[in-house]
Amino acid sequence: MTYTRREFLRAAGAATVAGGLPAVAFSADKEIKLGSVLDNSGNLDIYGKPMVIATRLAVDEINEAGGLLGRKIKLIQYDTQSDIALYTKFAQQLAREDKVDVVHGGITSASREAIRQTFKRSNTLYFYNVLYEGGVCDRNTVVTGTTPAQAVEPIVERAMKKWGNKVYVLAADYNYGQITAKWISYYVDQRKGTVAKTDFFPLDVADFGSTIAKIQQEKPNWVVSALVGGAHMSFYRQWAASGMNKKIPLASTTFGVGNEHLALSAAEGDGILIAGNYSQESTLPANKQFLAAWQKRFGDTKIVHEIAVSQYQGIKLWAECVRKAGSVDREAVLKAIESGASIEGPAGTVAIDAKTHHASLDINVMEVKNQKLAILETVKQRAPSDTARYCDLQKNPNENKQYEVDI
Amino acid sequence: MDYAGVVCLEILYMIAFLALTSAGLAIVFGMMRVINLAHGEFVMLGGYTTIACYNNGINIYFAMLVVAPVVVGLVGLIVERTIIRFLYGRMIDTMLATWGLSLLLIGLVTLIFGNTAVSVPAPVSGYQLGEYQMGGYNLFIILITVALTLVMWAVLRFTRAGLIARGAMQGPDVVSSLGYDPRKIYMYTFTAGAALSGLAGGVLAPLTGLLPSSGGAYIAKAFITVITGGAAVVSGTLSSAVVFGTVNQLVSFAAHPVIGELAMLALAIILLRLMPKGITGRFFRDGT
Numbered sequence: 001m002t003y004t005r006r007e008f009l010r011a012a013g014a015a016t017v018a019g020g021l022p023a024v025a026f027s028a029d030k031e032i033k034l035g036s037v038l039d040n041s042g043n044l045d046i047y048g049k050p051m052v053i054a055t056r057l058a059v060d061e062i063n064e065a066g067g068l069l070g071r072k073i074k075l076i077q078y079d080t081q082s083d084i085a086l087y088t089k090f091a092q093q094l095a096r097e098d099k100v101d102v103v104h105g106g107i108t109s110a111s112r113e114a115i116r117q118t119f120k121r122s123n124t125l126y127f128y129n130v131l132y133e134g135g136v137c138d139r140n141t142v143v144t145g146t147t148p149a150q151a152v153e154p155i156v157e158r159a160m161k162k163w164g165n166k167v168y169v170l171a172a173d174y175n176y177g178q179i180t181a182k183w184i185s186y187y188v189d190q191r192k193g194t195v196a197k198t199d200f201f202p203l204d205v206a207d208f209g210s211t212i213a214k215i216q217q218e219k220p221n222w223v224v225s226a227l228v229g230g231a232h233m234s235f236y237r238q239w240a241a242s243g244m245n246k247k248i249p250l251a252s253t254t255f256g257v258g259n260e261h262l263a264l265s266a267a268e269g270d271g272i273l274i275a276g277n278y279s280q281e282s283t284l285p286a287n288k289q290f291l292a293a294w295q296k297r298f299g300d301t302k303i304v305h306e307i308a309v310s311q312y313q314g315i316k317l318w319a320e321c322v323r324k325a326g327s328v329d330r331e332a333v334l335k336a337i338e339s340g341a342s343i344e345g346p347a348g349t350v351a352i353d354a355k356t357h358h359a360s361l362d363i364n365v366m367e368v369k370n371q372k373l374a375i376l377e378t379v380k381q382r383a384p385s386d387t388a389r390y391c392d393l394q395k396n397p398n399e400n401k402q403y404e405v406d407i
Numbered sequence: 408m409d410y411a412g413v414v415c416l417e418i419l420y421m422i423a424f425l426a427l428t429s430a431g432l433a434i435v436f437g438m439m440r441v442i443n444l445a446h447g448e449f450v451m452l453g454g455y456t457t458i459a460c461y462n463n464g465i466n467i468y469f470a471m472l473v474v475a476p477v478v479v480g481l482v483g484l485i486v487e488r489t490i491i492r493f494l495y496g497r498m499i500d501t502m503l504a505t506w507g508l509s510l511l512l513i514g515l516v517t518l519i520f521g522n523t524a525v526s527v528p529a530p531v532s533g534y535q536l537g538e539y540q541m542g543g544y545n546l547f548i549i550l551i552t553v554a555l556t557l558v559m560w561a562v563l564r565f566t567r568a569g570l571i572a573r574g575a576m577q578g579p580d581v582v583s584s585l586g587y588d589p590r591k592i593y594m595y596t597f598t599a600g601a602a603l604s605g606l607a608g609g610v611l612a613p614l615t616g617l618l619p620s621s622g623g624a625y626i627a628k629a630f631i632t633v634i635t636g637g638a639a640v641v642s643g644t645l646s647s648a649v650v651f652g653t654v655n656q657l658v659s660f661a662a663h664p665v666i667g668e669l670a671m672l673a674l675a676i677i678l679l680r681l682m683p684k685g686i687t688g689r690f691f692r693d694g695t
Contacts, residue, residue: 230524230618234615238542243543
């Protein structure tokens with residue numbers, strides 16, 4: 001059977017009219033649109049998958065509680081497949097075609113910088129909810145993840161008190177590792193300690209034999225790792241295999257964020273000192289509710305990690321600001337943000353710092369114990385003071401850059 | 408003095424690592440001129456087999472020394488029967504086919520095990536060398552490599568099967584005129600090469616941890632070792648592993664692991680420029 005184009009169009013048109021549009025309880029133009037771009041597959045999916053689930057969970061919860069301003073939130077999610085090119089593409093789609101009211105997304109710093117300007121130009125409010133190296137200063141961007149001032153300083157403080165003044169630093173060889181290593185040595189110097197040596201490793205290095213021998217030559221009181229990714233996990237294994245984990249204590253700025261403690265055996269991971277915004281072991285009521293809700297909807301909570309929780313908190317914080325503003329209009333929401341909004345999330349209080357558009361967060365100093373992150377102490381409401389050194393959006397609302405540290 | 412001992416042991420470990428990860432490739436390439444770009448994935452499969460066995464309560468040594476080579480050997484057999492056997496004598500085509508195969512294996516492993524790093528704890532504890540803590544498991548790998556090299560050499564040198572295999576390597580037409588079927592010999596050889604790769608992956612799993620994409624980390628070094636070693640399987644692999652392992656670790660200790668890798672690559676270029684047929688093409692010509 002052949003169709004002419006005209007017949008086809010006529011038939012299609014008739015079908016549409018006959019079928020009618022699906023009846024909805026609320027009209028489409030009243031929906032609030034929340035966009036998200038995250039790596040749900042590929043190399044970074046260990047980080048992205050739980051974030052995608054957390055996004056859905058947050059939106060569902062808001063909708064079930066009656067929506068925002070009496071309107072439903074429609075979630076528009078794109079999988080960027082661990083491919084930077086797709087970030088640019090989907091960011092433009094969210095801004096131009098979908099015309100979303102807010103975007104929560106981006107995982108690596110590279111991905112954030114690839115999309116931040118797109119949203120700045122299109123006046124789409126943008127939330128970046130991941131721990132990172134600090135320094136972003138842009139009125140259109142809100143960051144709810146931790147910065148080095150929040151998560152690195154407590155590690156240095158505790159480790160120096162507990163173990164001594166001489167430290168050996170291992171870090172990943174790209175902007176995160178380089179900048180974090182600078183902050184580590186800054187905090188160590190402040191406390192009159194010494195950095196014996198700093199070694200940088202590209203992301204694909206997996207043999208640390210010579211490094212482990214060199215560390216023993218230097219005889220530091222403790223070692224700190226800002227290593228990143230699958231290949232670098234070998235360091236922790238080789239460290240344990242040589243029995244060093246019984247000799248020199250180890251701290252890390254990255255360990256645990258991607259649930260690394262589940263990839264090592266208990267014997268290999270026990271005793272590593274870390275600091276971060278979130279631990280599944282937290283006894284806060286909000287955390288218990290969050291994990292129960294996750295369990296009910298998506299099953300296994302084992303994959304929940306800090307940046308999934310950050311994403312959840314970012315969305316809840318934005319919702320709070322929308323309620324305060326009584327509107328989803330960008331300018332109104334920004335005003336609400338700058339008046340100092342805060343929420344109680346699974347990881348404690350998240351309070352926006354009006355000057356930097358970063359968040360003050362509760363930081364847990366933790367130790368890996370039997371493949372869990374046991375909380376040793378909680379430092380309440382640490383400010384993003386590293387970014388605050390350079391950035392004051394109330395004075396200079398038109399700033400738009402990421403500051404490099406000059407320490 | 409202790410430090411010199413540490414450096415020596417690390418050099419031995421690196422030599423063992425290179426010889427172990429290259430052995431399977433050396434056999435397949437040396438015997439049949441098949442460029443197996445899925446070699447790294449065979450190693451990775453051996454690692455995953457070991458981890459899967461360990462997680463199901465099987466003794467770790469049995470898993471890495473028996474189950475991993477058997478499983479990967481079977482995979483090699485299937486691959487040889489379904490893909491490789493149609494491509495003998497077409498080097499470029501084997502490259503393309505096995506590259507496709509490597510992508511397929513990565514995809515399959517990702518589907519089954521997921522894309523997260525997995526590992527098993529090393530079954531040997533560390534030991535003290537003067538004032539240095541050393542990885543005991545590295546010693547185990549060195550011993551395994553020594554044993555494996557001796558076995559390979561003995562099989563090729565003193566058994567009938569080894570004699571036929573070497574014959575097939577030098578002139579398939581001569582072997583077939585004596586009544587042996589070279590295609591069968593190739594099938595066994597490819598399976599043996601795959602099994603060796605599986606063994607390497609199983610033994611190394613506790614030290615390196617695994618991702619579905621881990622194969623990529625092995626393949627480059629293995630190829631450099633095999634090509635620089637030349638056509639002779641045992642002496643070639645061993646001699647280039649010794650050269651590269653020593654240089655890599657000496658530079659790593661003197662400077663940095665990354666510079667060590669660079670030194671190794673630079674040396675490979677120089678060696679291939681001086682000896683296009685590899686080290687054994689230049690010095691040892693007895694064919695094992």
